[in-house]
Amino acid sequence: MDRTGEFRFEYDPGVLRFGSVADLGDELERQGFERALVVCGSTVGTTPEVIDPVTEGLGDRLAGVFAETTPAKRLATAFDGLEAMRKHDADVLVALGGGSSLDVAKVMGVLAGADRDPAAIGREFEEHGTISVPAGSMPPIVAVPTTLAGADLSTVAGVTASPESGLVDAPTSGGVGDPRLMPSAIVYDPALVATTPKSILAASAMNGFDKGIETLYARNATPVTDATAMRGLELLRDGLRRLGDEGPTADVLDPVLEGTMLVQYGIARPGETTLSIIHAFGHGLTRSYDVQQGAAHGVVAPHVLRYLFAEVDGRRDLLADALGVGDADDRAAAIVEAVADVRDALDLPTRLRDVDGPEPAEFPSVAEAILADSFVANAPTGLEPTQDAIEGVLEDAY
Template sequence: MTDSLADPFRFEYDPATVSYGPDSASQLASEVAALGCESALVVTGSTVGETPAVMDPVRAGLGDRLAGVFAGTTPQKRLGTAYEALSLYREADAECIIAVGGGSSLDVATVLSVLVATDRDAAAVGAELVERGTLSVPESGLPPVVTVPTTLAGADLSQVAGVTADPSTCPVDEPASGAVDDPALMPAAACYDPVLVATTPRRVLAGSAMNGFDKGVETLYARNRTPISDATATRGLGLLADGMETLGAGDADGSTYQRLTRGVLLVQYGISRPDGTTLSLIHALGHGLTRTYGVQQGTAHAIVAPHALSYLFEAVDGRRDLLAEALGVEAGADPATAVVDRVADVAGSLGLPTRLRDVDGPGRDEFPAVAEAVLEDAFMANAPPELAPTREDIVGVLEAAW
């Protein structure tokens, strides 16, 4: 995959207003006012909702514009959870949504915004998710969403949100999973406060960091990459790699969290666009390993990323030189080997598992089924155009990760 200054590209992107800085959560009331809203409902999970080091700054930053707090999101990203939040949103007479926490809370907040704007009942919405794996996004009436991430997964500048449904929590006939995807779902604002990120337990932060890190890696070899996303991902990867190794060594201080927060901001800038996302092979493998197994997404990324890159570089160029530059590989080293080793070292520095056999994932006899799910994942469409993976290829990656 070579580059030429003559290569054409089109970059259509309408991102959130981004604010960054220690204690930037203190300006949340100003962000809400700038959106023309009087009141906001905070959407978060129970752990973050019970963490004063996060919620006190958020409450203080919103002041009189805080309409209420819904602290009920879960990693399952249930449609039923979004409906519970909808009841509180209406009861509190809120006008916008503040999503605080990790990817799950941000996704539930996005689905909540769709429910606020829809005129369909819950049964009809659930039936659509079961049938189509997605939800229709109304053309108008979506309330603004402001994201306040406390992890490094990189879900805060996205027009895509995952969603699941279960008959025990929502009026659906059978379990369902899918995603909503629409340019209108891009948050109106995103507040990156490294002080809040620093409150997240190291174990949680380490896993989320691998997810965000791999967003930068994949953006550089995606078929719809652009020079703009190249620039942001390259800079972001350098910041993340440095910060992640310091975090893993137990030497993190304020500047470490500033590097990590800036890094995750940059690697995801421009990767979720109307023409599609830049996520591909590694994220598709992550989905295949986590959708039906008890493997955390960041852990899955830590395990498979080096092996996925080894396979990639055997098949295509994969922009190995640019990846080597972004990751600070020494000049003269074989770029493919050096990139794989560097990614493995970054993952290993966080103390995350490095073998599939050591986590609650699929057995080797299940690898063909996982491989089929990976190949059917929508993200595979974003892989380098020269890459033509087969089921046997993906099984080979999984075997190498075993």
């Protein structure tokens, strides 16, 4: 086994609620929040099947709706959201939708706590790729996910900025991170998630599924995350195939959403994460190319795992048991096949040439970006990725 006997596990998640958003107002009351600003995208904000249950669940604690988030997660959008927050005198942000809305809500919280000149924040972000998190208080966040990416139990957020915003002189991407960005509560409602189109759920599900895979072989794995990741993968391995066959219903999504919650439990801890090399590949492919992260994960995950198992053990016994292939003679090959089977059941792309990603001539620069990603440092013990090896995985995936 790669992990040593010693470990340290510091983790302070928000309240986890599994059930109807009809009780959302009750959770806010328990935590002492009075005026909620819902933060979501325009599609969610104008889709009655999604927005109405949330606003009705909030009841008289609904202060307003800010429906302007986008997948780009713009810093300018967070500033607009800050204005909306002040206009509605909100004391809590309810992030509704996918990871983009949650990330924007977190950046809004940082901006609210900092109370600094936008130009100064833009300069800092362009120079350092991050924004200083204030020492004082920040508005709490309640997350209500409608996808399966597993970005909810997290203390980080991604953000971008373009020159058109007037905040930066060159396109900039980066993020913010702080233990206080952990949502105060996360409400998982299978019926609400079932309103999301199958194609969106499928891509986000692959991202969430890979969190469980990586958590088991990460260098900083712990018995706690071993347990939650294994149970989560057990639920996802069958639940995601059923999602692919039957489509999204509350009944289908009940175990899938439970599994998604479990695989992300404990992965984002103060100063560390269990995300590893698959996510580094995802970052390298999505930061410069118009390919959705879940689709990128679906393409590269089997190839990354094949490379990984050729170099190290990668805790393959645990992974094989979690994926239901523990009796296989060649557990490494069986794991790769099981992951590919989930990908195929979700009808995701299988080759880089079939997505809006890089061409082979660009693989060297993509490999450089992957190697520079912070998640590579959390690769399994003994795995030392090289430029040539990364390019080889990209070539195999092409």
